[in-house]
Amino acid sequence: MDPGSVVVMGFVASLCASAGTALGSLGVFTIRRLSRRMEDGLLSLAAGIMLAATFFSLLLPALEYGSEHYDSSLAGPLSVAGGTFLGAAVLFLIHQYVPHEHFSRGREGSDAYKLSRIWLFVTAITLHNFPEGLAVGVGFAGGEVKNGVTLAIGIGLQNIPEGLAVAVALLSVGYTPLRSALIGIASGLVEPVGGLLGAMAVATLESLMPWALAFAAGAMLFVISDEIIPETHNNGNQNLATFTLLGGFILMMLLDTSL
Numbered sequence: 001m002d003p004g005s006v007v008v009m010g011f012v013a014s015l016c017a018s019a020g021t022a023l024g025s026l027g028v029f030t031i032r033r034l035s036r037r038m039e040d041g042l043l044s045l046a047a048g049i050m051l052a053a054t055f056f057s058l059l060l061p062a063l064e065y066g067s068e069h070y071d072s073s074l075a076g077p078l079s080v081a082g083g084t085f086l087g088a089a090v091l092f093l094i095h096q097y098v099p100h101e102h103f104s105r106g107r108e109g110s111d112a113y114k115l116s117r118i119w120l121f122v123t124a125i126t127l128h129n130f131p132e133g134l135a136v137g138v139g140f141a142g143g144e145v146k147n148g149v150t151l152a153i154g155i156g157l158q159n160i161p162e163g164l165a166v167a168v169a170l171l172s173v174g175y176t177p178l179r180s181a182l183i184g185i186a187s188g189l190v191e192p193v194g195g196l197l198g199a200m201a202v203a204t205l206e207s208l209m210p211w212a213l214a215f216a217a218g219a220m221l222f223v224i225s226d227e228i229i230p231e232t233h234n235n236g237n238q239n240l241a242t243f244t245l246l247g248g249f250i251l252m253m254l255l256d257t258s259l
């Protein structure tokens with residue numbers, strides 16, 4: 001497949017995945033409030049889907065490409081290990097320098113304080129949509145349409161609860177349902193940007209493929225471990241969170257192996 005179609009497919013697929021965010025954001029018109037328990041359960045479900053996508057659609061193909069591209073049996077796995085670490089390290093650095101709030105919406109305080117916390121939460125979700133877009137884009141590496149489409153479906157699915165969480169949070173501080181939904185939709189538009197960049201990287205430089213897939217995997221693992229798991233286990237809902245994460249993982253694993 002020519003590099004141009006890889007780029008187009010990566011971009012279009014990540015745009016489709018961000019439709020999940022839009023769908024979830026529009027949910028604010030019917031679901032006006034999420035209990036803490038519901039939010040923890042839903043965000044954990046999203047994390048489970050992300051986790052399985054990381055393994056089955058990013059790391060496994062990365063290891064396959066790695067062994068194809070390098071002659072020595074050690075260089076492939078090592079480049080995947082290096083890429084994974086790099087992805088997590090870059091996300092770590094971004095988190096150090098970009099002000100954001102972890103997914104937790106924090107204590108209720110003065111209105112201005114609460115408002116700024118909500119905006120930091122929106123920033124956190126927006127930031128984590130970038131590696132997700134990147135994952136979808138690099139998923140098309142080597143013209144692997146099936147892998148890219150599976151990733152887009154998985155990421156699109158887990159975007160639904162994330163979009164809903166953003167829009168409901170904005171509604172709770174006094175934004176109108178329409179504005180809450182529109183800002184939620186906008187938070188998902190980072191995804192096609194990541195998708196375009198990821199697809200361009202693997203389309204132009206084939207030797208980058210194991211690195212790029214592993215990089216996206218490391219970035220996703222960082223977000224799951226640094227944000228979603230701690231925050232969803234912080235409010236007494238850890239049993240529910242563990243099992244919805246497991247449910248999401250199984251769902252994505254089945255999706256990946258049955259498509």
Ligand SMILES: [Zn+2]
Pocket residue numbers: 046047050128132158159162
């Ligand atoms: Zn996510």
